[in-house]
Amino acid sequence: MAFKFTRNSDGTGTMETDHGAVQTPVFMPVGTAATVKALDAQDIRETKAEIVLANTYHLFLRPGEQTVAEMGGVAKFMNWNGPMLTDSGGFQVFSLGLGAKGESLSKIDEEGVTFKSHLDGARHRFTPESSMDIQRDLGADIIMAFDECTPDKIEKKYVREALDRTHRWAERCLKQWEKNGKQSAQGNQQALFGIIQGSTDREMREEATKFISALPFDGIALGGETVGYNMEGTLEMIEWVRDLLPKDKPIYTMGLGRDPDNIVEIIKAGIDMFDCVAPTRLARNGALYYGEIRGEKFESEFSNGRLNISNTQFDKDKSPIMEGCDCYTCRAGYSRGYLNHLYRSKELSYYRLASIHNVRFMVRLAEEMRTKMKAK
Ligand SMILES: [Zn+2]
Incomplete structure (x- = not known):
């Protein structure tokens, strides 16, 4: 069965995946290392969560995507067996593995990114193609394009370069996904979502929205440093691009959902999907x-x-x-x-x-x- 999204006239919707249906708008708990911290699969079901997110970067480093593939894919591995989404690893290679002064140790070139593991300092490399292949092995129902998450406070010239590269990478992701038969190593269908970047530049955000929306992605995500950290900035950005976004695809703000009022505001702004590590992290902190x-x-x-x-x-x-x-x-x-x-x-x-x-x-x-x- 192919991934299917249906939007109702009231704005709600349904995503159908091989692991079950997901009603939107939806909050997705984060299970970074194939576990929502402190919860087992039965606990997650008890919360009535319909879809869980796992991080490609973490699972690639440990236990490795081959192990997860041999264990039947990430949903089976964690005994959840329901719908799942994996990110591309892009965000983590830029934000983790920092040096002594907090500087990023990853090196970006046209082909991909070389980075150091935050676990043992070992050097690894992600490319758009390898991210698609790793996510194919992990086997989630929704996978994300490999992009460069650009910080807010950065020269416009760099935002331009990064955006153009992200768009070339988006096309390479689509190619590799098609080459993989849009399927996981376990044989379930995988939907691929594109990501809109462009930092805090309105023109570039609009351009990115047009570019990504015109490609045959199954869904669209809004990425960048602002999303998830700065609610006002996120809402402003949604305002800029809202009319340029396709109505028949689910829209996802990545990493957003720390405060309960964020959820209410983001749904009112027309967003269908969001995820955040904060609910479990805050819980652990009292x-x-x-x-x-x-x-x-x-x-x-x-x-x-x-x-x-x-x-x-x-x-x-x-x-x-x-x-x-x-x-x-x-x-x-x-x-x-x-x-x-x-x-x-x-x-x-x-x-x-x-x-x-x-x-x-x-x-x-x-x-x-x-x-x-x-x-x-
Ligand atoms: Zn309660």
Whole structure:
């Protein structure tokens, strides 16, 4: 079965993959090394997440794409067996493996990027073709084009060079994907998404949108440093390119979804897919999401929509993290007081219970937004 995206007149949609259907807009939890940190596959299913993201860079370094392929592909490997997306490794080769002064140790040329592993310093090389081949072995339902994620504060001349190269790489990715039969090593169909770069330059963003939209990609992503870090900048960029984006393809903002109000705003801006490591990372650091959508906005009595469970005000609190939350942790009767104790004692069960709440919270916000869109 080929990948199919259907958009309804209310803006919601459905992506059909060989591993199942995904309703959009959708929040995708991040399972960097084929695990959503602290959660097992059953926990992920319990959050009602429909699709999980894994990182090509990490799985390439460890355990290696061959191992994952021999284990039946990443979805089977992690016993999730549901829809998955892998990124291209592009973002990590530029942002990880930094030198002593934080400088990037990767070297870019027309053919690809040579980089140092953040694990052992070993040198490796990614090209558009090898990224497609590695993602073919990993076997996700959606794979991403290999691009150069350009920083915001950089000379316009460099943005131009990087953008032109990213576009040449996009065409090479399409070629390699077609050569691979648009299939994973395990035989499931793989959709390929193109990525719009162009830093914070409006003209270049518009040009990139036209260029990427005209190519036979199955979906379109908005990439770059701004996306995921600067919500205002991201919304402005979406505004620039919105009318140039195809209506019949899913649109994905990469790495966006740290704050609950981000999810609400990004869905209102017409985005179909987003992912973020923040829900699990924040959970591990004691920050638990709290709040709800009232009318058109996300509102919370805690700043940034999160309560800090380590706070002494919670140490004898018998209530769940959030009254009315349908996550396993809140439903099963775990109290704020108990979680406060587990967190302070660095007990391992804390990480699981807290991550379940935060992931379910984001998944549920997207569900609620879908319901609102359908009711309009
Ligand atoms: Zn909860």
